Amino acid sequence: MKHLGVRLVLATLLPTVLITITLAPFVWSNIQNRLDHARTSAQAQLEAEYDVLLQDMNESINHALAVAEFPNIEHYLQSAQQTHSPYEEGQLKQNREQLDDMFKTLLTHFGRYTRLALIGKDGDEHFSTQHSGARTTKRNHSETRYFMEAMTLEPRSLYVSPPHLAPGIAGPEITTGVMDIATPVFGRDGQRLGVLLLTLDWGSLADRFLRAIDAQSGAVALLVDANGSWLLPTETSAMPFGGLLQTRWPDAWQAMQVANRGSASVGDNLLFFRTHDIRTHHFRSQAEQVFGLQNSQPWRLGLITPRPGLASLLAESPWKSALVILVYGLAIAFGLGWVLTNHRQRTLKAEAQQLSAEARDYARELADLYENAPCGYHSLNEDGVIMKMNRTEQQWLGRRADELIGKQKYRELVTPETRAAFDKAFQEVLRDGHEGSAECELICQDGSTLPVAIEATARTNADGFQYSRAMVFDLTERKQLEDLLTRQAMTDPLTELGNRRYLETQAAMEMAKARRNGMPLCLLAIDLDRFKNINDLYGHDVGDMVLQAFARTAKSQLREGDVLCRMGGEEFSILLPDTNPVRAEAIAERLRLSIEAATVTIGEDLIDGGNLTYTASFGVTEVKPDETSLKPAIKRADQGLYEAKETGRNCIVVA
Numbered sequence: 275m276k277h278l279g280v281r282l283v284l285a286t287l288l289p290t291v292l293i294t295i296t297l298a299p300f301v302w303s304n305i306q307n308r309l310d311h312a313r314t315s316a317q318a319q320l321e322a323e324y325d326v327l328l329q330d331m332n333e334s335i336n337h338a339l340a341v342a343e344f345p346n347i348e349h350y351l352q353s354a355q356q357t358h359s360p361y362e363e364g365q366l367k368q369n370r371e372q373l374d375d376m377f378k379t380l381l382t383h384f385g386r387y388t389r390l391a392l393i394g395k396d397g398d399e400h401f402s403t404q405h406s407g408a409r410t411t412k413r414n415h416s417e418t419r420y421f422m423e424a425m426t427l428e429p430r431s432l433y434v435s436p437p438h439l440a441p442g443i444a445g446p447e448i449t450t451g452v453m454d455i456a457t458p459v460f461g462r463d464g465q466r467l468g469v470l471l472l473t474l475d476w477g478s479l480a481d482r483f484l485r486a487i488d489a490q491s492g493a494v495a496l497l498v499d500a501n502g503s504w505l506l507p508t509e510t511s512a513m514p515f516g517g518l519l520q521t522r523w524p525d526a527w528q529a530m531q532v533a534n535r536g537s538a539s540v541g542d543n544l545l546f547f548r549t550h551d552i553r554t555h556h557f558r559s560q561a562e563q564v565f566g567l568q569n570s571q572p573w574r575l576g577l578i579t580p581r582p583g584l585a586s587l588l589a590e591s592p593w594k595s596a597l598v599i600l601v602y603g604l605a606i607a608f609g610l611g612w613v614l615t616n617h618r619q620r621t622l623k624a625e626a627q628q629l630s631a632e633a634r635d636y637a638r639e640l641a642d643l644y645e646n647a648p649c650g651y652h653s654l655n656e657d658g659v660i661m662k663m664n665r666t667e668q669q670w671l672g673r674r675a676d677e678l679i680g681k682q683k684y685r686e687l688v689t690p691e692t693r694a695a696f697d698k699a700f701q702e703v704l705r706d707g708h709e710g711s712a713e714c715e716l717i718c719q720d721g722s723t724l725p726v727a728i729e730a731t732a733r734t735n736a737d738g739f740q741y742s743r744a745m746v747f748d749l750t751e752r753k754q755l756e757d758l759l760t761r762q763a764m765t766d767p768l769t770e771l772g773n774r775r776y777l778e779t780q781a782a783m784e785m786a787k788a789r790r791n792g793m794p795l796c797l798l799a800i801d802l803d804r805f806k807n808i809n810d811l812y813g814h815d816v817g818d819m820v821l822q823a824f825a826r827t828a829k830s831q832l833r834e835g836d837v838l839c840r841m842g843g844e845e846f847s848i849l850l851p852d853t854n855p856v857r858a859e860a861i862a863e864r865l866r867l868s869i870e871a872a873t874v875t876i877g878e879d880l881i882d883g884g885n886l887t888y889t890a891s892f893g894v895t896e897v898k899p900d901e902t903s904l905k906p907a908i909k910r911a912d913q914g915l916y917e918a919k920e921t922g923r924n925c926i927v928v929a
């Protein structure tokens with residue numbers, strides 16, 4: 275999962291980076307074009323601002339100079355300072371009314387002035403005209419800055435105050451931005467007569483200044499004095515009148531400190547600026563000199579315009595933004611989709627590989643189970659030829675796969691004695707019920723035989739029999755066990771001789787053989803004499819020792835093929851194949867003598883000398899060829915034995 279997370283991050287980042295790298299040159303060039311355009315446009319607007327300001331200021335300065343040099347002004351002020359006859363008073367009044375009309379005309383035609391006042395050299399206002407036409411109370415201007423400054427100036431010089439708030443056009447209670455322009459009035463003889471004051475409506479000038487800006491461009495006009503004090507009206511500009519630029523745009527203020535004109539970055543905006551010093555503008559006007567308040571000049575004009583950038587580019591063209599977002603979205607979606615699909619394929623592949631590995635393991639395990647199963651497996655075609663055989667069965671047979679597979683008929687590995695059982699079972703598999711089983715013996719490479727049980731079924735399809743598949747169980751142990759049980763069932767455990775049942779089994783075979791071969795067959799019945807006394811005198815263990823000694827002695831006297839059995843107690847029988855009665859009697863006699871001569875060591879504590887002797891009585895008879903059972907012969911032999919006992923024991927009677 276961790277790797278998937280990394281791939282998903284890469285799938286997001288890679289398309290993003292590639293698209294960004296592809297688009298970047300176009301976007302960059304577009305932004306640069308817009309930047310150039312913005313710069314050109316801003317500089318043009320700045321120049322327009324400057325021209326407006328320059329033109330208005332020059333006009334106002336020229337107005338002031340023109341009015342101050344108007345002859346009637348000079349004449350009026352000179353007359354006003356003298357005593358007059360009634361006629362002269364009338365002339366003065368008429369003169370004042372003419373001037374008053376002229377002032378009103380000026381105010382009416384040039385809406386930029388809020389007040390025109392003519393002030394005598396003592397500071398007394400001779401008359402004043404407000405823009406509203408209202409005549410105000412005459413006041414003394416001797417303490418005002420403009421009066422004091424103007425009274426020191428040479429002819430054709432002016433004092434221009436910084437813009438400041440004063441009672442406005444709409445009434446004395448409403449303040450507005452104004453600028454005082456004052457110029458001295460001189461007589462023809464150079465006598466200083468007074469001061470002409472023009473109060474400029476700063477708002478109307480600022481409005482014209484602001485209108486020079488293209489409102490669509492989003493640019494902000496900037497005009498501050500030498501101290502950074504904002505000179506534009508609060509209502510129509512970006513800052514309150516009188517506010518400090520350095521608190522709002524410190525970067526802009528910083529940039530404007532080091533150059534008279536130029537541009538700078540202000541946050542996300544561009545600043546274009548230049549200075550304007552009205553004191554030097556008299557070169558473009560009629561003025562000799564223009565004075566302003568110390569430290570208020572030069573003014574700084576500026577334009578703050580949004581810097582064209584990616585955000586403004588996208589904001590200005592929503593469909594382009596949508597297209598860019600779509601391209602990024604599609605690329606990222608493709609990247610994520612590719613990673614997820616790839617991841618899914620990897621997962622499926624890993625699962626498939628795991629399943630395949632498991633299947634291989636399973637198949638290997640099955641093959642191992644098949645090859646090394648504790649039983650044999652083989653498959654035969656319909657001809658009985660071996661198609662497949664597991665390693666276990668190959669090892670049983672001691673044969674290699676290349677000797678068997680496709681070459682060997684299985685029935686040829688079966689002993690002739692048991693082949694019929696195999697053939698029968700195989701036929702059943704081929705036809706009847708497609709199942710068959712048989713117990714038979716296999717012929718091994720070393721010539722030995724292997725008893726096996728075969729359980730076979732047919733594999734079939736729509737076409738019928740395909741092949742037979744068989745499990746083969748090794749019956750060796752079972753046979754050995756059966757043989758052991760059989761042997762135990764037919765063996766006397768004390769003497770390890772065959773018992774009565776064994777005699778009967780052997781007798782059946784010997785009788786059949788004798789009949790077949792026309793050979794004689796005799797039976798001896800033997801009973802130890804006075805055996806009860808041995809038990810009674812020396813104990814049962816000694817009796818057992820005597821019985822075992824008899825078995826050894828008898829065996830030593832008999833040839834291979836003779837069948838010696840213990841019939842029970844101290845009674846024994848011997849079946850003598852290919853032996854006639856005469857010979858049988860001779861054998862009995864030889865045996866009798868051997869027994870008689872034999873001793874059984876039982877210890878001196880039981881008997882003097884430590885050795886016990888014993889004898890036996892014999893009944894001898896011939897098993898007749900026409901007899902189908904041994905019973906008659908046993909009966910006859912017992913009769914002979916009985917007679918031998920009666921005769922005195924340790925003797926032989928042929929019956």
Ligand SMILES: Nc1nc2c(ncn2[C@@H]2O[C@H](COP(=O)(O)OP(=O)(O)OP(=O)(O)O)[C@@H](O)[C@H]2O)c(=O)[nH]1
Nearest residue numbers: 801802803804805806807809814817818842843844
């Ligand atoms: N020790 C021992 N004694 C056995 C065994 N089977 C039978 N006997 C004993 O053999 C004795 C047989 O005695 P009897 O039938 O009277 O015959 P006998 O003493 O040999 O006398 P005769 O046959 O007349 O000579 C009995 O005492 C049985 O208990 C055996 O396996 N071991």
